[in-house]
């Protein structure tokens with residue numbers, strides 16, 4: 614009935630939704646989840662949420678929305694080669710960043726600090742909170758009532774104390790694996806890696822476009838240098854004639870190499886481990902991944918990006934302003950007694966904001982505009 618591999622997550626064998634619903638006539642369970650995600654309010658807000666660069670810093674940088682689309686593209690393309698469910702990977706890719714605060718990680722740090730003693734804030738758990746609770750679009754329940762497999766894949770990390778508490782309320786749920794040490798589906802493992810592949814590549818692109826990185830600086834990264842040399846061998850004058858095309862071509866080749874590496878490595882591991890169902894996958898260590906060399910080179914690229922881009926003085930300056938905005942918004946709502954003065958409700962409200970809404974709202978409450986619109 615489907616051409617999915619035995620180890621894939623099969624929509625007709627889904628563990629179901631928290632509130633049972635009849636099957637849809639033309640769509641499988643994961644396609645339906647994807648559609649619910651695309652129609653959600655949180656999804657539309659991803660257009661105006663920062664990945665690394667704020668939207669006033671240029672029209673061509675990635676936002677959370679375009680990042681999520683790139684993750685879906687990479688993930689689906691790998692899923693197809695491995696016989697995994699493209700539909701589930703697409704749903705996971707489009708949902709994975711729904712819980713991000715405005716201003717990327719800077720916003721999350723500030724919100725986590727504000728919620729110290731009240732359970733903290735973690736964007737990944739917040740993504741689940743959005744689809745489980747915060748979206749209000751159905752007459753009979755809160756959230757989007759997504760299937761088990763989609764919810765399982767959205768949650769990448771969960772501290773054991775919290776997992777224990779949640780599993781007590783919801784036995785045999787997505788929280789159990791954080792207590793038993795199991796793995797999520799291959800589709801979830803894959804989306805996780807596609808996320809990393811996507812942001813490493815597009816942050817190089819955006820970094821150079823912004824002027825914070827140069828092609829010369831990137832030569833210290835072996836993975837980049839390998840493809841730069843390869844492209845220049847094929848097109849010797851590209852560095853002088855069209856440096857933008859050189860960058861685009863080397864990123865394209867790097868992405869292809871990473872995609873093929875994941876496919877080859879994962880195929881080998883699947884052949885060795887031989888899982889014959891998604892439940893067998895759940896009982897095994899993670900199988901989707903890079904080979905040793907690519908894993909080391911990809912980690913080196915990530916370290917370079919931390920050093921040279923994410924900690925660039927200009928990015929740090931924007932982050933500092935962003936943290937102040939989020940911290941002061943939280944304090945202002947608490948002082949005003951909005952949302953009943955409840956820390957979690959205030960955090961939900963702030964986490965849902967777009968960058969520009971947060972900047973304006975902060976200005977309204979404090980009289981100061983800390984970042985340009």
Ligand code: MG
Nearest residue numbers: 680709710808
């Ligand atoms: Mg992401």
